[in-house]
Amino acid sequence: MFSTEASCRKYLFCLRWPDGFRCPRCGEATEPKIDREILFRCAKCKHQTSVTAGTIFQDTRTPLTIWFRAIWWITTQKNGASAITLQKILGLKSYETAWAWLHKLRRAMVRPGRELLSGRVEVDECYIGAPENDMRGRESVDKTLVVVATEENGKGIGRIRLKQIPSASGANLIRFLRESVAPGSVVHTDGWRGYSKVALFGYEHQVTVLKGKQEAASELLPRVHLVISLLKRWQMGTHQGAVSHKHLGYYLDEFTFRFNRRKSMNRGKLFYRLIQQAVAIEPVPLDKILHPEKKQPRKLPPQKVPANVERMNLVTELASGSHGRI
Ligand SMILES: [Zn+2]
Helix, strand or coil: CCCCHHHHHHHHHHHHCCCCCCCCCCCCCCCCEEECCCEEECCCCCCEEECCCCCCCCCCCCCHHHHHHHHHHHHHCCCCCCHHHHHHHHCCCCHHHHHHHHHHHHHCCCCCCCCCECCEEEEEEEEECCCHHHCECECCCCCEEEEEEEEEECCEEEEEEEEEECCCCHHHHHHHHHHHECCCCEEEECCCHHHCCHHHHCCEEEECCCCCCHHHHHHHCHHHHHHHHHHHHHHHHCCCCCCCHHHHHHHHHHHHHHHHCCCCCCHHHHHHHHHHHHCCCCCCCHHHHHCCCCCCCCCCCCCCCCCCHHHCHHHHHHCCCCCCCC
């Protein structure tokens, strides 16, 4: 389907403007004038744009066919993708290019405005990057702390959310809950004081107090602890422990993306989701990927996410599986 630049562009067009072209500057839905087959000029304000402008594909010098191959490969890897393998598979000259692509795509793995977890949700934190016997509970300061929320789905696990947090303080934990879990849900935690105000924020709070033993935690909050052990295995396996703290948030997004779609048998649907999100987020300059701690000037207005992007015809061809909640 994607053997030519034109076919890739057409696909991006359908995902970005499912109801027809809409000018990113003035917001008008017009019939654009088309220059050199790839540039669209707004009939109202004359602003010229392309289907890749304002997306993560902006300014790329690599053909879209190669990008599409990369995205297909990334979405078909069960345990995540490493830059060195991506470089080999695509025959890219530089490791840095493969590394930068993976990082750009990780930023597209979280859907803007995605649904909150609901129902019964287990929540706990863990340290990443530390050997097990180095754990000193919540007092450790030199490790990266990650908070994990896991929906209960009968005896199994529904969707998950992960976030790197600076400390297990009440403020950080509550902020994470409000970003991740719908009010009215039952939030199940241990007796850590950081969770003491959960009930004040519209949740039903179920507390299970652990009595000392470390094994007890995995029995009383079994789902969240299963996710934590998978997360640690993934970090040590696919990435061999080499995930730097400043990029960890984006690796967590990739882990979440894969985990929440683990039962999706239709790889075409994952491919579609990732490209759909890639045209819905702003471009990421390499400097920002390398130095996320630096403040960057904002250059482009935020791109509107098409609300009814789900209804596209092209998509149903590719992703004929059921459209469950993701
Ligand atoms: Zn316009």
